[in-house]
Amino acid sequence: MTDEGGSVLLFYLETHTPLASSLLALIAPAVAAVAPPSVTALLSPEAQPDRIVAGLREGLGVKEVKLDPRLEGALLKASEDPAPGAVARAARAVGLSPARLRVLAQAQMQAPLSQWLLWRKLQRAGHEMASGAGLVEAAIAGGFADQAHLNRVTKRMFGVTPLQASSVVRSADNRFVQ
Numbered sequence: 352m353t354d355e356g357g358s359v360l361l362f363y364l365e366t367h368t369p370l371a372s373s374l375l376a377l378i379a380p381a382v383a384a385v386a387p388p389s390v391t392a393l394l395s396p397e398a399q400p401d402r403i404v405a406g407l408r409e410g411l412g413v414k415e416v417k418l419d420p421r422l423e424g425a426l427l428k429a430s431e432d433p434a435p436g437a438v439a440r441a442a443r444a445v446g447l448s449p450a451r452l453r454v455l456a457q458a459q460m461q462a463p464l465s466q467w468l469l470w471r472k473l474q475r476a477g478h479e480m481a482s483g484a485g486l487v488e489a490a491i492a493g494g495f496a497d498q499a500h501l502n503r504v505t506k507r508m509f510g511v512t513p514l515q516a517s518s519v520v521r522s523a524d525n526r527f528v529q
Contacts (some may be wrong), residue, residue: 433494480517
């Protein structure tokens with residue numbers, strides 16, 4: 352980010368990936384830090400996200416590790432299901448108990464399944480806002496209880512309200528890429 356009104360590139364990496372772990376190791380023990388030149392050279396708002404990821408992997412010597420197929424299946428199912436009880440339904444779909452699915456997710460992703468699901472809710476809501484939906488519609492699409500719940504979570508996770516975020520992603524000069 353720049354303080355001169357320039358471009359801001361927000362790049363979210365799944366917590367369970369070796370790439371995210373390698374990037375976090377570069378700034379440890381800090382929670383946030385200025386990225387080293389080897390990383391910033393790859394980060395351009397004009398660059399395609401897959402090229403950025405490939406460059407980061409190559410630059411850091413990171414190889415991707417596959418998740419347990421049951422966990423992958425459950426994550427896919429849960430990510431498409433914003434309704435309460437998604438974890439139980441996803442676990443049943445892959446032949447696991449909800450408790451076992453949570454343990455497997457924690458072991459392989461180094462993050463609680465609930466945190467991963469919260470990111471998915473924010474992602475769904477963000478897509479809706481980027482497509483022109485109002486905040487109420489975005490909250491519903493994301494699986495939040497209501498607009499106030501979306502407001503609280505967005506403010507806690509990003510430091511801005513959904514209204515502030517939506518004005519940025521709707522700007523003609525910005526893009527929202529998954």
